Amino acid sequence: MVNIKDKEGLKSEWITLGDEKSEISFKYEKDEDDSSVIDVKEVYKEYRERMEYFHRFPELTEYFYPESKADENPAIMSEVGLFQIGFSSSDSEFRNITKSTLSKILKNFVDYGSLPDSLFVLGNVKFLTALFDISDAREQIRAYLANRMKHSNKSEELVLALEYMLNYPQVTEKEKGVISELLGFLQA
16 A cells, blocks of 8 residues: 555656656658658659550550469559559549540450450459449449440450359459449440
8 A cells, every 4th residue: 555655755756748748849840851751743643654654555455364373363453553543633634544544444345355265354353343442433434334335246245254254263242243233334
């Protein structure tokens, strides 16, 4: 048991909130040579240049295959973050090039998606599943596929390929949900 006299002796060793405040400074002083300050415009410029790189290719089909037999995911999955940033960017040039690149991907998907090439279709499904939570991307996918179904005879092959994918053992439940929605877009 501690007696009152012991408490008085300990009191001088206690640090009170007032004492702590005098020792801590919350003031941020920006050093002009501070390299840790990130210029958002510079970061978006780098992302935009990366997206422009992808946009230059007439076809991006090779990115929708795994890089090796050991990989399950297509190579494009390493760029999903770039597309996500592009769709949410306040930089309109970056956002527009991202949308344009997605249109190019969707065109390749419709033109080359067929039953014999299930690996390509699966790569596209994985990629589109990663973007499906972004409302602008989802709306663009819906509009593109619904429009292409009316103007392309290749869409019927894609419908068959997607229906086949629903029974593919490596397709996750989330991917099956996206496939169902893609089929709905194509059959609208």
